[in-house]
Amino acid sequence: MMIPFYKMHGLGNDFVVMDERTERFGLTPARIAALSDRHRGIGCDQFVVLRPACRAGADVFVRFFNADGSESGACGNASRCVADLLRQQGGGASSVLQTQAGLLAARIDAPGEVTVDMGPPALGWRDVPLACEIDTLHLPIDGDPAAASMGNPHVTFFMTDLPDPHEAGPALERHPLFPERANVGFARIMSRGALRLRVWERGSGLTLACGSGACATVVNAVRRGLVDRTCRVDMDGGSLTITWRAADDHVLMTGPAVTSFVGTVDLDGYPS
Numbered sequence: 001m002m003i004p005f006y007k008m009h010g011l012g013n014d015f016v017v018m019d020e021r022t023e024r025f026g027l028t029p030a031r032i033a034a035l036s037d038r039h040r041g042i043g044c045d046q047f048v049v050l051r052p053a054c055r056a057g058a059d060v061f062v063r064f065f066n067a068d069g070s071e072s073g074a075c076g077n078a079s080r081c082v083a084d085l086l087r088q089q090g091g092g093a094s095s096v097l098q099t100q101a102g103l104l105a106a107r108i109d110a111p112g113e114v115t116v117d118m119g120p121p122a123l124g125w126r127d128v129p130l131a132c133e134i135d136t137l138h139l140p141i142d143g144d145p146a147a148a149s150m151g152n153p154h155v156t157f158f159m160t161d162l163p164d165p166h167e168a169g170p171a172l173e174r175h176p177l178f179p180e181r182a183n184v185g186f187a188r189i190m191s192r193g194a195l196r197l198r199v200w201e202r203g204s205g206l207t208l209a210c211g212s213g214a215c216a217t218v219v220n221a222v223r224r225g226l227v228d229r230t231c232r233v234d235m236d237g238g239s240l241t242i243t244w245r246a247a248d249d250h251v252l253m254t255g256p257a258v259t260s261f262v263g264t265v266d267l268d269g270y271p272s
């Protein structure tokens with residue numbers, strides 16, 4: 001069964017996008033993980049599935065899956081890519097994405113430049129979620145991190161020298177304090193308007209960029225009084241501009257979206 005897919009990326013955080021708006025392809029977690037494998041499959045950080053929207057005002061329902069097959073409520077870089085894909089398919093400059101974390105408004109600012117309203121952060125311990133009632137601004141973990149949710153769990157360590165995320169990332173991703181695991185951000189403040197970030201992502205490992213991680217990191221940095229509400233986030237793959245808007249508590253994320261290629265894959269060769 002030959003199925004088309006789009007290969008896309010946001011700052012090198014890459015995706016396979018499959019469109020199930022008219023037909024289902026039996027995309028189980030096992031099949032998604034096999035397709036996401038960089039040696040035996042197509043290869044990607046996240047696998048994105050489009051479904052018909054079922055909430056009023058939404059243009060499409062988008063589901064995000066990590067390379068290990070686990071599902072996430074949010075994926076900022078992929079959200080920008082889906083918005084650009086809708087534009088390529090004849091949509092206008094504005095679209096609304098239905099996600100597990102809520103409705104996201106997206107706007108094409110210029111070709112390949114997209115702003116997504118990621119909605120408000122969730123800052124309570126149950127929201128992240130954490131395993132017990134704890135102040136999310138100072139977690140009882142070495143390095144005194146903060147935690148926040150952008151529809152997915154993020155823990156942020158503020159440091160002067162960024163470590164190799166491969167060293168501490170895997171254990172922190174699965175720390176007992178995070179019952180749904182966590183995306184682990186390592187951030188260095190450069191000024192009131194800029195920070196450097198590397199993220200060990202839940203279910204995918206180190207990526208070149210993490211959109212929801214950039215949002216959560218700016219939120220946590222503002223909460224700590226370290227940066228202003230509009231901040232540039234520099235990651236290995238490039239930079240995003242994040243604004244945590246005081247007027248409505250929403251977090252806006254602006255950055256690129258790229259279609260690398262379109263392909264087809266025979267799903268019969270992958271486990272169901």
Ligand SMILES: N[C@H](CCC[C@H](N)C(=O)O)C(=O)O
Pocket residue numbers: 013045046064066071072073074075076077078152153183201202203204207209210211212213
């Ligand atoms: N690994 C994340 C999902 C992808 C997030 C990242 N790629 C982004 O751009 O937000 C999680 O399991 O919550």
